[in-house]
Amino acid sequence: MSKVRVGLTVVLGLAVSATASAEWFAKIEDDIFTDGKKGVLIGDIGPSHALAFDCGEDKLTAALIEEGKEENAGPSMDGQLIIKVDQNPPIKMAATYGQRNPTFRQMISYDSDSTLKVLKQIQAAQSKILVGVTFPETGSKWSATASVSGSTRETTRFLEACKLN
Template sequence: MHHIIRACASLVALGLSTSVFAQWSTTIEDDIFSGGKKGMMLADIGARQAIAFDCDADNLTVSFITEGKWPADGRSTGWDLLIKVDQGKIHKFLAVSGQRNSDHLQYLASDKAEILAVVKEIKDAKSQILLGLQSKEYDSKWSGTVDTAGSTREANRFLTACKL
């Protein structure tokens, strides 16, 4: 419970809404396990948050990432991750909270078909990508806007490398 309170406090401390020019980037590497490629497409949503799409031969995931440490006794909980590209439909994912790396928490979703639909919408995005993260259990909400500059080029690289 302490990790959720800290994560919620972090989200609240960062503000209920964030809007910043996003820097889209894609990293492609060889995947030793499949002989193919693995990739990550990332967009910064400010100094402390990002949205990341990860793929390998078997998986496609999306994560909202924020600075933080996961307590050793913490339990993962379910969150709603919402993504809307331009004036399109709102894609709603069940995301599971956890530690991404030594400095960041993540809210990870793995609905491959729906994530692929979002990546294709990002490839064709014209104005903005809206993000939301909410927990009814903890009465917590966060929203942010990601600029689309560079998203077409990076989504094309990601889709090609991931063979999607």
């Protein structure tokens, strides 16, 4: 396993296991390929879920991650990632469900415009962040609430490092 994957797994493990304080955490690193920065922003949603935002190599993604490994992983499944911050209207993004790394599954959206809009709202969040996923093909839905504790500080760090401010 590469050092990057080990490091990301450790960061995600720490973020997801920090259920008592429901914090946000940004990890920023130099990107050797672009001479810029790359980063991950994690927002805890309980014992086995988190919001994860990744930037680097001219990409910006949003994902709901959960602990677990697909034992019999079939084709990825398309759905929708929905994020609602405070009283703002929900932002709906096309997303795909699949394995993120050996430890986590994800529902990931590559819609960088909507992701940036969500990040700006999280940066200004005052009370709550609602997260949901839907799979129209099966009718399945899941939702939870993320804390805003630490979201302004860490989202600002992430946006500045990724030159998105």
